[in-house]
Amino acid sequence: MSRNQPLLDIHNITKLYSVGGWLSRNKIAAVADVSLSMLAEEPEILTLAGESGSGKTTLARMVLRLVEPTLGRILYKGRDITSIRTRKEQIEFMQDIQPIFQNPFEAFNPLKKLESYLFETAKNYDSRENGSIEDRIESALNLVGLSMREIRGRYPHELSGGQLQRVSVARALIASPSLLVADEPVSMIDASLRMSIVNLFKDLKDRHNVSIIYITHDLATAYYISDRIAIMQRGHIVEIGPVKKVLAEPFHPYTRLLRESILEPNSETAWDEEITLSTIETKEFARQGCKFANRCDSRLPICEETEPPLSFVDGREVKCWLYGVQGKHDTAS
Ligand SMILES: Nc1ncnc2c1ncn2[C@@H]1O[C@H](COP(=O)(O)OP(=O)(O)OP(=O)(O)O)[C@@H](O)[C@H]1O
Ligand SMILES: [Mg+2]
Known part of the structure; x- marks a missing residue:
């Protein structure tokens, strides 16, 4: 891989799903024309x-190759991931991009001792580091603040959610990955232990050059640990840029709404309310124009008709007619 090549380079990916049963022709774009890059030399x-x-x-x-894009391309270290064919290529890919899931208890078989997972993982992946299997496991555990002494002989249910999530991160690290994809890794963990996992991610990036895609509903931890944030709405990235810019001064009305919802004293309720709005969800997916227009206090007539482009404004990209190219559109029409 050349020095300037992106680690991950996503080009206009879309994933369509049919909704409303087998015979339905309705499709929603769960992910709609998303492009983004992560640089290799800057974790x-x-x-x-x-x-x-x-x-x-x-x-x-889609990044993990667990779902195939309907349209678009994903390059990882310059290689189109849909062209991965042989078992060797597959193992190399899986070694380099490791998932961390939401519920650590589901990631482990309750009847199997934790150390056997770690040994199996270490045996599966070629060592890029020197040292015996035991040494590699011990150093992965040390990176997450644990040691084999604490794990040996123990089953998943004998650990707290926070400790077990650490073990699952350690397991991912045995493979020496370049990228971790963590989907809500702390949402099921006791609030008191969340920061320790979040700090662990920050430390892995700062001290061990691991890049991380961190999915969360918790904008406070996102603000604290991330470099950039991408705000998604109905499949689109509607604002993306440095987290300090985007969350301190959100431009997109949807980002503003999201930020306000975490400032409410009971943020859990706010999220639950959104989750049950399935009719609104379906309508929003089907909208032409901006998918947020019906909920937006700042909407313009054009927002209901034409999808806004992503415009570069003040160090971030915003998909909103209030910024950038609206003037251009007016002149053109
Ligand atoms: N396998 C599937 N078949 C049909 N529709 C799907 C499938 N997977 C996801 N969807 C739909 O795609 C949309 C996006 O779902 P997705 O799970 O990616 O959202 P999310 O942002 O991760 O949400 P959450 O915060 O609840 O985890 C939703 O409307 C969902 O119902
Ligand atoms: Mg999700």
């Missing part, structure tokens, strides 16, 4: 945020 934590159903998990699963 970063990129947060994907957005309300339930905005397409975060679908995007992450």
Whole structure:
């Protein structure tokens, strides 16, 4: 891989799903024409945020090759990931991009001792580091603040959610990946332990050059650990840029709404309310124009008709007619 080649380079990916049963012809774009890049020489934590159903998990699963894009291309270290064919290529890919899931208890078989997972993982992946299998496991555990002494002989249910999530991160690190894809990794973990996992991600990026895609509903931890944030709404990235810019001074009306919802004293309720709005969800997916227009206080007539482009404004990109190219459109029409 050449020095300036992106680590991950996503070109206009779309994932269409049929909704409303087998015979339905209705399709929604769970991810709609998304492009983004992560640089190889500058490890970063990129947060994907957005309300339930905005397409975060679908995007992450396409990056992990668990879901195939309907349209578009994903290059990883310059290689189109749909062209991966042989078992060797597959293992190399899976070694380099590791998932961290939401519920660590589902990631482990309750009847199997934790150390056997770690040994199996270490045996599966070629060592890029020197040292015996035991040494590699111990150093992965040390990176997450654990040691084999604490794990040996123990089953998943004997650990707290926070500790078990650390073990799943350690397991991912045994492979020496360049990219971790963590889908809501702390949402099921006790609030008191969340920061320790989040700090662990920051440390892995800062000290061990691991890039991370961090999916969360929690904008406070996103603000604290990420370098960039991409805000998703109905499949689109509607604002993306440095987290300090985007969350401190959100431009897109949807980003503003999201930020306000975490400032409410009971943020859990706010999210639950969004999750149950399935009719609104379906209508929004089907809208032409901006998918947020019906909920937007600042909407213009054009917002209901024509999808806004992503415009570069003040160090971030915003998909909103209030910024950038609206004047151009007016002149053209
Ligand atoms: N396998 C599938 N078949 C049909 N529709 C799907 C499938 N997977 C996801 N979807 C739909 O795609 C949209 C995006 O879903 P996705 O899970 O990516 O959202 P999300 O942002 O991760 O949400 P959450 O915050 O709740 O995890 C939703 O409307 C969802 O119902
Ligand atoms: Mg999800």
